Amino acid sequence: MTKVKVATDWLAGCAGCHMSLLDIDERIVKLSGLVEFTSSPITDLKHPPKEGVTVGILEGAICNTHNIEVAKQMRERCDILIAVGDCATFGGVPAMRNLVGTDAALKRAYLDTETVVDGLIPDSPELGKPLEMVVGVDKVVKVDLFIPGCPPRADAFFYALTELLAGRTPVVLPPELFTYD
Numbered sequence: 001m002t003k004v005k006v007a008t009d010w011l012a013g014c015a016g017c018h019m020s021l022l023d024i025d026e027r028i029v030k031l032s033g034l035v036e037f038t039s040s041p042i043t044d045l046k047h048p049p050k051e052g053v054t055v056g057i058l059e060g061a062i063c064n065t066h067n068i069e070v071a072k073q074m075r076e077r078c079d080i081l082i083a084v085g086d087c088a089t090f091g092g093v094p095a096m097r098n099l100v101g102t103d104a105a106l107k108r109a110y111l112d113t114e115t116v117v118d119g120l121i122p123d124s125p126e127l128g129k130p131l132e133m134v135v136g137v138d139k140v141v142k143v144d145l146f147i148p149g150c151p152p153r154a155d156a157f158f159y160a161l162t163e164l165l166a167g168r169t170p171v172v173l174p175p176e177l178f179t180y181d
Contacts, residue, residue, distance in 0.1 A: 003033075013093065020153065058074050085152060088146070159173065
């Protein structure tokens with residue numbers, strides 16, 4: 001039996017959604033016979049393989065040019081893309097900088113406070129260039145399913161994965177699985 005390949009990746013945010021995925025607890029054992037996590041907090045591999053991924057789970061907001069590259073890569077490599085968490089849905093906490101502007105937020109974070117970078121705003125190409133506005137994942141790539149919440153409930157992850165394993169692509173979660181925070 002061929003296992004369904006599932007890959008996760010994260011953008012800007014707190015990684016709480018990945019912790020919620022791990023909160024599936026013993027049900028992860030039930031899924032383990034059917035699912036191969038190719039990149040996830042379970043495998044400690046951050047980026048998905050170049051091909052053959054059935055389900056991609058993407059957490060976080062689009063904040064910089066690197067996030068755009070990661071989101072596009074996930075979309076290209078995964079048959080189904082799930083955006084998880086309030087950050088991936090509408091920008092969430094990272095989008096708070098939209099209220100003051102990118103330059104003001106960076107100045108406050110790196111120049112007006114004590115930092116470990118000697119009062120310099122990081123500009124490494126590896127970090128990507130900050131975007132003027134933080135946006136949800138769907139503003140950059142096509143998303144097949146959103147799982148909102150901060151973080152989403154583990155039951156929502158389990159529901160989505162079991163539906164996909166049964167050959168059904170859920171369009172929306174049942175109301176009892178939503179988290180409103």
